[in-house]
Amino acid sequence: MTIGNNSLYKSPMPILNCPPLEAHDKDIEEVYRLTLNNPPTDEDFLSHIEANKQYPPGKECVASSVSVYKNKDDAEKLKKKIPAYKRHGFIAVGPIMAKSGVVLESTLSSHVDWWLYKGQKVSHLFRVK
Template sequence: MSDGGNNGNWGDHYPVSCPPGSAKSKDVTPVYRLTLNNPPLDEDFYSHKEANLRYPPDKECEACAISVFTDLDQIKKAKKKIALFKNRGHIIEGQIVSETGVVSEPDHKSHINWWVYSGIDVKKYFKDNS
């Protein structure tokens, strides 16, 4: 039985009507992600919700997405501002492949929300930058 917006391709932790209808399936290359490990581990690709990190209550859908950037300079700026990554984080490069999920349009800082289908090994789409 469908829950209205969730088509069964998403994790059980996704709220109804998430991802938003404006999110599109497309290839995006390159994308950059902040990780704590290099080479990255599976947990480096957890969403805020999967990692039990705090997020604003009105941002639950965004908290189910994986954050990536399309501009290397913008992710370098984000790394300096986010305490968790400032001194021990890594920037890794990868790609979004349309078959892996859907994405938001990049914001003014090149940030993209990537809602990944259940069962996708996101790690394999990123390079080891060690």
């Protein structure tokens, strides 16, 4: 694996060309994020890599992003599948602001990969409804 060195982003970039060229900065009014805290904390917005969570082989770039959903139903379905969130989790809602990082929106679902820029804190923008 070739290690990337993109110093713009909060999470370590494990490979070159991450985030992908198709990722762009964009305002999205409302996205949903699974959290373990209410209210959400900065730890709720760590990438898998930052949080030392496991991820599938070959998914290093995605693992360096923060996953959010544009559709609350999609977040609720995921919450039911992951034991830690199923028992003790919350769904927080908040905005993505273009200045916070770049996003890549799925063409198959409401999933969004969000690569946060260094120094960006976003937990204060989210609330559990």
